[in-house]
Amino acid sequence: MSITMDSAVVIKSYNNNIVSVEMNGQERILFAKGIGFGKKTGDKIEKGTEVEKVFLIENEDNLRNFKQVIENVDEEFFELCERMISFIADELQEKLDERIHVALVDHLNFAVKRIADSEEIENPFLIEIKALYSTEYSLAERVAKKLQDEININIPLGEIGFIALHIHSARNSGVISNSIKNTYMINSIIEYIEEKMSIKIDKTSLDYARFLTHLKFAIKRISTNISIKNDFIKEIKSKYKISYKIAKGVSKILVEKLEKDVVDDEIAYLAMHIERFRRATLES
Structure with missing residues (x-):
C-alpha cells in the first residue's frame, strides 16, 4: 500500500530506493522504487509523491x-x-x-x-x-x-x-538482553534441578513445558514485586520434602540473578513442578 507524502527536503540519498529527508521538522527515512535516483542533499521531494514506507x-x-x-x-x-x-x-x-x-x-x-x-x-x-x-x-x-x-x-x-x-x-x-538473560537463568535452573535429582529432564514433555511457562511468569512476578498466594505451603513442605529442598536451591539462583527476594509461596509452587519431574523419573 502506497503512502502519499507532504513535501520534503533530501538530507541524504543512500541508494536508488532509500533517502533520508527533513519533513515537518523531523528526519524521516523514505523507501520507494527510484526515489533516491539522482537525488542530492537539498533537493526537494514534491508533495503528493507516493512512497512504500516511511520510517520515523x-x-x-x-x-x-x-x-x-x-x-x-x-x-x-x-x-x-x-x-x-x-x-x-x-x-x-x-x-x-x-x-x-x-x-x-x-x-x-x-x-x-x-x-x-x-x-x-x-x-x-x-x-x-x-x-x-x-x-x-x-x-x-x-x-x-x-x-x-x-x-x-x-x-x-x-x-x-x-x-x-x-x-x-x-x-x-x-529488551532482548533481558530475554537472553532470563533464558540463561532458566537454563541454569534446569541444570541445577537435573544435577540435584541425578536425572535428565525430558525437554519434550508436557511437565517441562509447564515448568518453563511457570518460571517465565514467576520471574516476571519476582522482578516486579508481585506476590502470589499458595495456601498449601505446609502440605507441600511436608509431603514433597526433597522437591521443596531443591526448590529452595532454585530460589537462591533467582535471588542472585534478579536481586529480589523470593517468597515461600513461590518456592512452594516451584516444588510442585519439581515433584512432577521426580515422579516422572520414578515411573519411567
Whole structure:
C-alpha cells in the first residue's frame, strides 16, 4: 500500500530506493522504487509523491545505527528484510519497537553470510525459546520460509530461534538482553534441578513445558514485586520434602540473578513442578 507524502527536503540519498529527508521538522527515512535516483542533499521531494514506507525513528542512537545498516546491507536484501518486518507486524497486529529495523536486519544480514560460508552458530536455548515464546517462534519459522524461498538458502533451526528472540524483543520494548538473560537463568535452573535429582529432564514433555511457562511468569512476578498466594505451603513442605529442598536451591539462583527476594509461596509452587519431574523419573 502506497503512502502519499507532504513535501520534503533530501538530507541524504543512500541508494536508488532509500533517502533520508527533513519533513515537518523531523528526519524521516523514505523507501520507494527510484526515489533516491539522482537525488542530492537539498533537493526537494514534491508533495503528493507516493512512497512504500516511511520510517520515523525517534531515538537518535537507533537512527544512527539504522543509517549504518542501510549503508552496509545490500539494497535488495534490505528491502526483503523490511517486508519481513511488515509481515511480522501485520501478523501480530502490533506496533513493533523501532529498534527491530536495526537489530533484525543486521542479524539477518550477517546470518545469511555465515550460512553461505557454512559457519553455523549453535543456539543452546532453542528448546526453551520454542516453549517460552511459541508465538514468536511460529512467526520466525514463517519468516525463515519466506527468506528461503526468496534467496534460496536454508535457514537452520538455531537461527530461527534467534529470529524469534528478535521478534520477542520488538514486542517488549526492545529488551532482548533481558530475554537472553532470563533464558540463561532458566537454563541454569534446569541444570541445577537435573544435577540435584541425578536425572535428565525430558525437554519434550508436557511437565517441562509447564515448568518453563511457570518460571517465565514467576520471574516476571519476582522482578516486579508481585506476590502470589499458595495456601498449601505446609502440605507441600511436608509431603514433597526433597522437591521443596531443591526448590529452595532454585530460589537462591533467582535471588542472585534478579536481586529480589523470593517468597515461600513461590518456592512452594516451584516444588510442585519439581515433584512432577521426580515422579516422572520414578515411573519411567
